[in-house]
Amino acid sequence: MPDAKEALLYLKSEIGKAPKRATLNFEEYLELVAREPQRVLRNIFQLFHDMVKSHVDEVLDEYPDDPESIGFVKYDCSKLFAENADNPFFADRLFANRFIRQIESLRQGFQQNRVYAYDGPSGCGKSTFLNNLLRTFESYTDRVEGQTFEILWEIDEGLFLENIAKPQKLLIPCPSHDYPILLIPKEHRADFLKKLLPDGTDIKLIIFKNKEYEWIFTGELCTICKSIFNFSLEKLGSVDKVFRMLKARTYKFDRRLGEGISIFNPGDQSVWQTNDGKPMGGIFANRFIQESLDKLFGAARVKYVFSPLAKTNNGIYVLMDIKGHNEDRLLELHNVISEGVHKVGDIEEGVNSLFFALMNPEDKRIIDEKKMESFRGRIQYNKIPYVLEPSTEVDIYRSIFGISIEIKFLPRVLENFARIIVSSRMNIDCKPLKEWIPEVTKYKKYCDEHGLLLRMAIYMGVIPNWLSEEDKKSFIAPVRRALIAEGENEGGKGFSGRDSILLFSEFFSRYSGRPSLINMDNVDDFFKHKIGRDRRDENIPPNFLASLIGSYNYAVLNEMKEAMYFYNREQISRDVLNYLYAINYDMGIKVRCPFTNEEVEITLIFIKLMASRITGREMTDSDAVKFAQETQKKYTVAVAKERTNLTETDLYKDFFAAYVKNLKEKVLQPFVNNPNFREAIKAFGTREFDTFDTRLKEQVVSMIRNLIDKFGYTEQGAKEVCLYVIDKNLAEKFS
Numbered sequence: 001m002p003d004a005k006e007a008l009l010y011l012k013s014e015i016g017k018a019p020k021r022a023t024l025n026f027e028e029y030l031e032l033v034a035r036e037p038q039r040v041l042r043n044i045f046q047l048f049h050d051m052v053k054s055h056v057d058e059v060l061d062e063y064p065d066d067p068e069s070i071g072f073v074k075y076d077c078s079k080l081f082a083e084n085a086d087n088p089f090f091a092d093r094l095f096a097n098r099f100i101r102q103i104e105s106l107r108q109g110f111q112q113n114r115v116y117a118y119d120g121p122s123g124c125g126k127s128t129f130l131n132n133l134l135r136t137f138e139s140y141t142d143r144v145e146g147q148t149f150e151i152l153w154e155i156d157e158g159l160f161l162e163n164i165a166k167p168q169k170l171l172i173p174c175p176s177h178d179y180p181i182l183l184i185p186k187e188h189r190a191d192f193l194k195k196l197l198p199d200g201t202d203i204k205l206i207i208f209k210n211k212e213y214e215w216i217f218t219g220e221l222c223t224i225c226k227s228i229f230n231f232s233l234e235k236l237g238s239v240d241k242v243f244r245m246l247k248a249r250t251y252k253f254d255r256r257l258g259e260g261i262s263i264f265n266p267g268d269q270s271v272w273q274t275n276d277g278k279p280m281g282g283i284f285a286n287r288f289i290q291e292s293l294d295k296l297f298g299a300a301r302v303k304y305v306f307s308p309l310a311k312t313n314n315g316i317y318v319l320m321d322i323k324g325h326n327e328d329r330l331l332e333l334h335n336v337i338s339e340g341v342h343k344v345g346d347i348e349e350g351v352n353s354l355f356f357a358l359m360n361p362e363d364k365r366i367i368d369e370k371k372m373e374s375f376r377g378r379i380q381y382n383k384i385p386y387v388l389e390p391s392t393e394v395d396i397y398r399s400i401f402g403i404s405i406e407i408k409f410l411p412r413v414l415e416n417f418a419r420i421i422v423s424s425r426m427n428i429d430c431k432p433l434k435e436w437i438p439e440v441t442k443y444k445k446y447c448d449e450h451g452l453l454l455r456m457a458i459y460m461g462v463i464p465n466w467l468s469e470e471d472k473k474s475f476i477a478p479v480r481r482a483l484i485a486e487g488e489n490e491g492g493k494g495f496s497g498r499d500s501i502l503l504f505s506e507f508f509s510r511y512s513g514r515p516s517l518i519n520m521d522n523v524d525d526f527f528k529h530k531i532g533r534d535r536r537d538e539n540i541p542p543n544f545l546a547s548l549i550g551s552y553n554y555a556v557l558n559e560m561k562e563a564m565y566f567y568n569r570e571q572i573s574r575d576v577l578n579y580l581y582a583i584n585y586d587m588g589i590k591v592r593c594p595f596t597n598e599e600v601e602i603t604l605i606f607i608k609l610m611a612s613r614i615t616g617r618e619m620t621d622s623d624a625v626k627f628a629q630e631t632q633k634k635y636t637v638a639v640a641k642e643r644t645n646l647t648e649t650d651l652y653k654d655f656f657a658a659y660v661k662n663l664k665e666k667v668l669q670p671f672v673n674n675p676n677f678r679e680a681i682k683a684f685g686t687r688e689f690d691t692f693d694t695r696l697k698e699q700v701v702s703m704i705r706n707l708i709d710k711f712g713y714t715e716q717g718a719k720e721v722c723l724y725v726i727d728k729n730l731a732e733k734f735s
Contacts, residue, residue, distance in 0.1 A: 022147070022250045029149060029180050029248035034196050038203050040149065041181060043215050044314045044354050047148055049106040051140040055079040056100065062461055068477045072484055074461055075100055081132045088399050089128040092389035094459055094487050102382055107212050113337050113378055115330075119359040120384035123496030126358045127320060129384060134261055134316065141253045141260075150177040150314070151225055152247040159245075160235055160296045170292050173249075175284070175306040176222035176313040176350070177260065180248040183229060189217055215352075222310070223347050227302040228293075235297070253315060260315035262308070266324030283307060283344055307344045309336065309351050318356045322363040330357065330366065337378045361492070385491020386425045386500075389460050393418035396497070397504050405508065409518045410717050410724075412555070416548055417507065417523055423452050423548075424494030424539035430455065432482035437471055445554045445734070448547030459487050494539050503531065517717055519724060520552050556721050557730040558664075563706035564699070565667045572663075574598065576655045577646060579610040580635050583628040595646055614655050616662035668731045671699070681722045685715060 024032065033040050042050065057076040063069055075096040082088035091099065102116065120126050140146035151174035158167030184192050190208070193216070197204040207213045221229070232242045253260035285305045293302040309317070319326045333355065336342050342349045357379075367376050387393045394414055397405060406414060433440070433451045440451040446466045447453045457464050463475060495503065510530070511522040527536055527545055577595040582602045585591050590601045600606070608624040619627065631651075638649040646652050671677040676692060680700045683689040689697065707718035725731070 021252060023152065024149075024248045026180065026183070026243045026246040026248065030196060033181065034198065037197055037207060039145070039147070041179075041207065041213065041216060042148055043179070043352070044148075044316070045106040046212060047141070047146070048137065048316075048354055049103055051137050051146060052080060052100075052103045054140070054145065055136060056096075060461075063463070068475065068480065070477050070480045070484070072097055072461055072480065080136050081129065082399070085132045085135065087128050087132075089125050089132050090387065090392050090395045090399070091129075092387045092392040092459070093461055094388055094484070095384060097484075098382055098488065102380070113340060115333065115337060115355040115357050115379045117357040117359050117379050117381050118384050119361060119363070119381055121386065121492050121496065122360060123498040124384050124386050124491075125497055126384050130318065130320070130356060130358060134255060134263070134318070137316070138253050138255060138261065141251070148251045148314075149180050149248040150174055150251040151180050151183065152249040153225075153228055153245055154247050155228075155232075155245050155296065157296065159241065170289075170296075172224075172228070172289055172293070172304075174222060174225050175304075176224070176310040177251055177315060178222050178225055179219070179314065180246065181216060182219050182221050183225070183243075183246060186217070186220070219352075220350055222306075222313075222350060224302065224304055224306070227297075231297040231301055251314070258308075258311050260312060261318070262312040262316070263318040263320060264326055264329055265320045266322075266326045269325055284310070303345075303347060305344055305347065307342055307349055309342055309353070310349060312353050313351055314353065316354045316356065318358075320358050322357060322359050322366055327366050334375045337375070383488060383491070385488075386494065386497060388422055388425060388456070388487060388491050390415050390418040390422050390456055391460060393421055393500065396501070400501060401504070401508060405512075407714070408508075408512045410520075410721055411712050412552060413518055413520055413523060416520065416552060417504065419453065419456060419548060420523070420527060420540060420545065421495050421500045421503070422456060423541055423544050425491045426452050426455065426494070426541075427486075427490050428452075428541055430483075430486055432479060432486050436474060436479045436483070443467070444547070444550070446551050448541070448544050448551075450541060450544070452541065452544060453548070453551065455483065455487070458483055506530070517714075517720055519720065520549055521724075524549055553725075553728065553730050554734055557725055557734055559707065559711050560703070560722055560725050561664045561667050563703045563710065564671070565664045566702065569660075572656060572659050573647070575610065575613075576652060576659060579606075579614075580631070580646065580652065580655070582606070583632045583635065613662055614658050616658070616665060672726060672729075672731045678723065678726050681719055681726075684719055 029040075055077075056079070058073055059076045060074040061069065061071075062074075072093070074093055075091075077091045077096050077099075078088075081091060118126055118130065141148065153170075153172040153174075155170040155172065156167060157164055157170060161167065181189075193207065194204075197207070207216065220226075229242060232245065233239060236242060251260060255261040255263060283305055284307065290304045293304055294300065319329055322330050336351050337355065340351060342351050359381075367379070387396070397414070397418070428450045430451065433455060437451070437454075440447060440454065441449055443454070443466060446464065454464065458480075463472065467475075507523075507526050507530075508518075510526065511518045524545065527540065574596045578593045578598060578600045581593040581595060582591060582600045585602055587602055587604065587607075590599055592599050604621055604624070607628050608619050608621065611619045611624040611627045615627065634651050638651045639646070676696060677700075680689065680692045680696050681704075683692070684700055684704060689700075692700075703722070704715065704718045707713045707721065708715065713721065
């Protein structure tokens, strides 16, 4: 039977565990300041900075010892934008680096008088980004590490009013959420903190010297708190009594109530009312509090009036898209941003908030139309383009369709689908790339003619190993900065985030129901025949799809070769050492190589065979002899110059690597034209497989295992990719 009492007891217990809103007296607050000044003495900018940094991990710098590094590292922003979110936002590497740079400026003194505007095309995820960011901020400020404090007055009427029968304690919250430390008179604040903070600590020096803490010494109280302090001191004549009325309460950020976080959508009308329901335009008041203050201090001496901006003072103010009523709100912020103050009737209200705005590219017109050039300089833009990192695009698919989608794909095929989507968002022409590598077509086995695949890799922080040593050496810091800066100008066109999700949904539903894994033929078929020619040609760069498939084919061919190659490194080493020693002697004689202790007969056949294996091409008699003569000269120089073990010389290492590479290139030749080889792969894992030749079975078993262990294939995937390579005759095409 359902037990309502037991369920209710459980609920009471769980709700009771929720953290209570802390309220300290002023002395307790100051003791906390002395113990943890770096946590307690944070304004909104420092608090927001600390929130972001505590949720973002610097996961990886792939090249930590690279002298040309520009600090373009991989940040894991999942805790900030994705975890526990109904609608996660995924930041690619380009955006994450821009965002972190901007956040770091919040702790460097560049805090006030600025709107942080995030602009990007429709469907790029701006709203998701900001909603998740604010949700994480709210959660952070509910924990001890994210606490900040505001002023709460607890005024005992008995101290001010004589002959009062039942004196009450009047609770008056500071509507501007002022920091309690600002109650220390400005002229005494520095000396007070010198006495309060322990000597010999780094944080004391930081607070007094660093720009980020300057607000502590220059900040002003709101007019309400300043008036209460001054008139209380005047009436009571005791600072101690005034401070006893002062409480420090944790600042509760609540987006839904508009406390600490206020978000305005374009359709939200500018209608404000007093707490007792009487409309007063842009001014808030509270009749009960005002009457109580008048009774304590005299009529209108303390004016408890404030603007809606006070609710997010020392908090966050957000405009979601600069349209409709938000156009007026942005323009109203001009004076607030420029001067840091706002007039409420005849009262000057200080405003010190973190201002965010979301914009579509066309929203910037309002600044131009109103000719507000000074305001333009107060807006710091940060682009949120469409995702330009294939791995991040794949993260989006996983989030929406489930991580299990990967088991339906051959390795790299899912990422290649994402590369096609990303290619639509990129600019074909890239001046920094052309200046770095004028002829990208020399890498046609790996890359497209426009270098989009190369730039995608660089945007992911990867320097491809297929680049020549010359191009790697010329990839210096200025080139890297120019390429990354170019990436920040992309992502404003092509398939939007919504388009990408719809395309993938259609693609996955079309091909995932088949018994075979999704392969590049499916990707090719989808983009060539299933989305419409006009849509394809409008978005996907010319020849990109063919280049992507070509690079994939070359990669899987080499994976199969690597999996098939059973080389003996010791034997290769002996062959190279024997050759390097033998070329110092005449044809027709036998010598014993001191490096291997093997006897070698120096014949033309031996010379031709080794030259062919090292160079990877067939040699005539004269070419082989010429190659041996040139190698002998290099050998003499290497031994004389390096004076070390032959295996440590560059000559030996180059020959060894070339020998291995060329053996791999030819490893499939004995098999690709053998129909039994294909049939054995097809039969792998079935009883029929036992009917094949033992040697052939050993080759297939080893190849399948290597594909699984080295390249992440499943057994089914390994079989299918081998059949793909054979049926497309890739060994012949790339010979």
